[in-house]
Amino acid sequence: MLTINPLAAFEDNYIWSLCQPDNPFCIVVDPGDAKPVLAFLKQQQKSLYAILITHHHPDHTGGLAELQQAWPDVRIIGPGAEQTKIPLLTEQVQQGDTVQLPPFQTQLQVIDLPGHTLGHIGFYSKPYLFCGDTLFSAGCGRLFEGSAAQLHHSLCKLATLPADTQVYCTHEYTLANLRFALTIEPDNQQLKNYQQHCQSLRQQNKPTLPGNLATEQQVNPFLRCENKALQQRFQQNTSLGLFTLLRTMKDPFKS
Numbered sequence: 001m002l003t004i005n006p007l008a009a010f011e012d013n014y015i016w017s018l019c020q021p022d023n024p025f026c027i028v029v030d031p032g033d034a035k036p037v038l039a040f041l042k043q044q045q046k047s048l049y050a051i052l053i054t055h056h057h058p059d060h061t062g063g064l065a066e067l068q069q070a071w072p073d074v075r076i077i078g079p080g081a082e083q084t085k086i087p088l089l090t091e092q093v094q095q096g097d098t099v100q101l102p103p104f105q106t107q108l109q110v111i112d113l114p115g116h117t118l119g120h121i122g123f124y125s126k127p128y129l130f131c132g133d134t135l136f137s138a139g140c141g142r143l144f145e146g147s148a149a150q151l152h153h154s155l156c157k158l159a160t161l162p163a164d165t166q167v168y169c170t171h172e173y174t175l176a177n178l179r180f181a182l183t184i185e186p187d188n189q190q191l192k193n194y195q196q197h198c199q200s201l202r203q204q205n206k207p208t209l210p211g212n213l214a215t216e217q218q219v220n221p222f223l224r225c226e227n228k229a230l231q232q233r234f235q236q237n238t239s240l241g242l243f244t245l246l247r248t249m250k251d252p253f254k255s
């Protein structure tokens, strides 16, 4: 079991921290900024054991140099395909690799998730999924480097994970995503209920994350492209066709 807490960074990033009650070590995911991580470690009196990186964007990697300076032996594990853009990686991984974390008596499976960036990866250890900027609650990442087909395929891979998977994405975009989702499926009652739930969390200043994969499959339009009624509504005959259209519609959407 892991205790997972969000460390807020920038406007709307979450750096996820992974701890265990009697374990002196901590792991963080996608530290775009070192400051909140250093403050958390000091407050918790933990040592930084490893850093997991999902992709090369600066809001996910900007804290690496300062964290490595403070913890010179820290393992920095990230996508081999983006190694030239993340030169501080100490371990390069890809689809099929298993990351062993002996002090936590756990291991992570690496999943290739191209689309938002070409080398984007996710880390999975039942029931936890760290998926960076690929899948968001009620939305998905923008296409900066890959094609719609690549991102669609990546999301289809994630959709095959168990229904109880906890989705630790890295941005608090949920309410804006829900406003778009409701323009796509205005009559989806689960979507309306989920919006109310998330609005109430945000009013209390609480994160809407992690998402839950079973819920995402009911509310996230980008995971619902197999739905024939939805395809018909947008005059598409394939899941990829609908996905591509939705991704194009979402880009200029002003919530």
Ligand SMILES: [Zn+2]
Pocket (backbone or CB within 6 Å): 055, 057, 116, 133
């Ligand atoms: Zn990104």
